[in-house]
Amino acid sequence: MSARDTAYAAWAPVPPDWIVVLAQACDNASQAQVATELGRSASLVNQVLKGRYKGDLSAVEARVRGVFMDATRACPALGRIKLNECQDWRDKARRFTNTNGQRVRMFRACNACAVGRKEGRG
Numbered sequence: 001m002s003a004r005d006t007a008y009a010a011w012a013p014v015p016p017d018w019i020v021v022l023a024q025a026c027d028n029a030s031q032a033q034v035a036t037e038l039g040r041s042a043s044l045v046n047q048v049l050k051g052r053y054k055g056d057l058s059a060v061e062a063r064v065r066g067v068f069m070d071a072t073r074a075c076p077a078l079g080r081i082k083l084n085e086c087q088d089w090r091d092k093a094r095r096f097t098n099t100n101g102q103r104v105r106m107f108r109a110c111n112a113c114a115v116g117r118k119e120g121r122g
Helices: 003-010 017-028 031-038 042-049 057-068 083-092 101-112 114-118
Strands: 072-075 079-082
Touching: 003 017, 003 042, 017 031, 017 042, 017 057, 031 042, 031 057, 042 057, 057 083, 072 083, 079 083, 083 101
Parallel strands: none
Antiparallel strands: 072 079
16 A cells, blocks of 8 residues: 555545645655655654654644745744754754854744744743
């Protein structure tokens, strides 16, 4: 069974567009390769395709949209960036480290950003 068939069976009657894109990516490569591109595990990809993932689907959706669909958002520090890049910076901004100027700048920007405030920071 293809990843597309799996997604359509699990997300009937019609899966969200990002699930279809995720399934197509898995059919074109492998779940492991897609997971690597997303920066997540193959088991997460498998569970999402099967509709069994119990974690934060909106976070997975943002990664899929950023990596495979080139979705962007406005960043107060960097301008337009892909959703997955925004997510990566927000993850780094959870803890302050002054390893370089960019990290300090992004710590301040992410914690002041409306997206970060929605996550309970800032």
